[in-house]
Amino acid sequence: MSEPDPAEGIAWIDGAFVPLPEARIPILDRGFVRSDATYDVAHVRRGCFFRLDDHIDRFLESMAGLRMSLGLTRQEIADILIECVRRSRLRDAYVQMTCTRGVPPQGTRDPRLCTNRFYAFAQPFVWIATPEIQAQGVSLVISDIQRIPPEAVDPRIKNFHWLDLTMGIFDAYDRGALVSVLVDGSGNLTEGAGFNIFVVKGRSLVTPDRGVFEGMTRRTVLELAGPLGLDVRCRPLARAELDAADEIFITSTAGGVMPVTKVDNQPIGDGRPGARTCALSDAYWALHSNDDYIHAVYS
Ligand SMILES: Cc1ncc(COP(=O)(O)O)c(C=O)c1O
Incomplete structure (x- = not known):
C-alpha cells in the first residue's frame, strides 16, 4: 500500500x-x-x-x-x-x-x-468562491430558512449546529445560486454557511449585529473600513436593503472578501464586483504580507 x-x-x-x-x-x-x-x-x-x-x-x-x-x-x-x-x-x-x-x-x-x-x-485551502468565481461575482439567494436564534444557541461561539446552514446550501443550489443567506425571526438577514454579509450604500457599510458568528474576516473588514474612508454600522439588516444596495459582499476565512453580484438572480448595481468591495478585498490580502498579522510556518 x-x-x-x-x-x-x-x-x-x-x-x-x-x-x-x-x-x-x-x-x-x-x-x-x-x-x-x-x-x-x-x-x-x-x-x-x-x-x-x-x-x-x-x-x-x-x-x-x-x-x-x-x-x-x-x-x-x-x-x-x-x-x-x-x-x-x-x-x-x-x-x-x-x-x-x-x-x-x-x-x-x-x-x-x-x-x-x-x-x-x-x-x-477551501474556497467558498474560488478566485475565478470571485472575479465574476457570487450569486446569492435569500433563504426563508431561519438561522438558529441567538437565544437558543449563541452563534458567537463557533459551533457544529449547522443543519440550518447546510439546508441553506441546498436552497442555494436548488435556486441556481452558489450561496444563501438565512433570515432571523423578524425576516432580517443574518449570515450563511461559513460567511458574514455586508451591504455597501455610498460610503457606508452595514453588517448584521446579532444572530451571527463574529467572523475574523468580518472583524478585519471592520478594521480596514475606516482607513479606506468607509463608515461601518453593525445593526439589523433588512432584506429590502439588498435590493437597494450599491454593492454586496460576503466574508470568510474560506475566501476573504467575496463580491456578490446577483441576489435572487437579479444583478446588483451594474452586475460586476464593486469598487469598494474590490478595495476591501485588496486591503485584506495586502495584510497577508504585514508582519503584525502573519506567522511564518516555514523558516
Ligand atoms: C456561521 C459562520 N458565519 C461566519 C463565518 C465567517 O467567519 P470567519 O471570517 O472567521 O471565517 C463562519 C466561518 O466558518 C461561520 O461558520
Whole structure:
C-alpha cells in the first residue's frame, strides 16, 4: 500500500500527528453524537498563518463559553497547528482546531464527567468562491430558512449546529445560486454557511449585529473600513436593503472578501464586483504580507 500524500492533510489526534485520511474519532464522543463541540478555523496563505493568535483567543473564549477546557496552553495549541501545516508541507491551508466534550463514562450523560478532547488538522485551502468565481461575482439567494436564534444557541461561539446552514446550501443550489443567506425571526438577514454579509450604500457599510458568528474576516473588514474612508454600522439588516444596495459582499476565512453580484438572480448595481468591495478585498490580502498579522510556518 502506498503512503498517504501529506499534502492531503495532517491531523493531530490523541497526542500524535497522523495523515488526515487516517484520522478517526471515538464514535461516542459527544462532539459527534450531540454536536457538543466548538472549533475555530484559521488559514495559511503562502506559508504564513493569518491572525493565528486572534483565532486561538477566540477558540479559548468559545471553550470557556461552553464550559470546556483542555490542559493545553495557547502556545501548545499554536505549536500543534503549526506542526500540522509543516508536516503537510502545504503553503495554502485550511486549519481547524476543535474541542469536543469527549466521551462520557459508561452509563452516564453528565457533561461534567467528560474529559474534553482536542483535535486539529490542516488540509488544502477551501474556497467558498474560488478566485475565478470571485472575479465574476457570487450569486446569492435569500433563504426563508431561519438561522438558529441567538437565544437558543449563541452563534458567537463557533459551533457544529449547522443543519440550518447546510439546508441553506441546498436552497442555494436548488435556486441556481452558489450561496444563501438565512433570515432571523423578524425576516432580517443574518449570515450563511461559513460567511458574514455586508451591504455597501455610498460610503457606508452595514453588517448584521446579532444572530451571527463574529467572523475574523468580518472583524478585519471592520478594521480596514475606516482607513479606506468607509463608515461601518453593525445593526439589523433588512432584506429590502439588498435590493437597494450599491454593492454586496460576503466574508470568510474560506475566501476573504467575496463580491456578490446577483441576489435572487437579479444583478446588483451594474452586475460586476464593486469598487469598494474590490478595495476591501485588496486591503485584506495586502495584510497577508504585514508582519503584525502573519506567522511564518516555514523558516
Ligand atoms: C456561521 C459562520 N458565519 C461566519 C463565518 C465567517 O467567519 P470567519 O471570517 O472567521 O471565517 C463562519 C466561518 O466558518 C461561520 O461558520
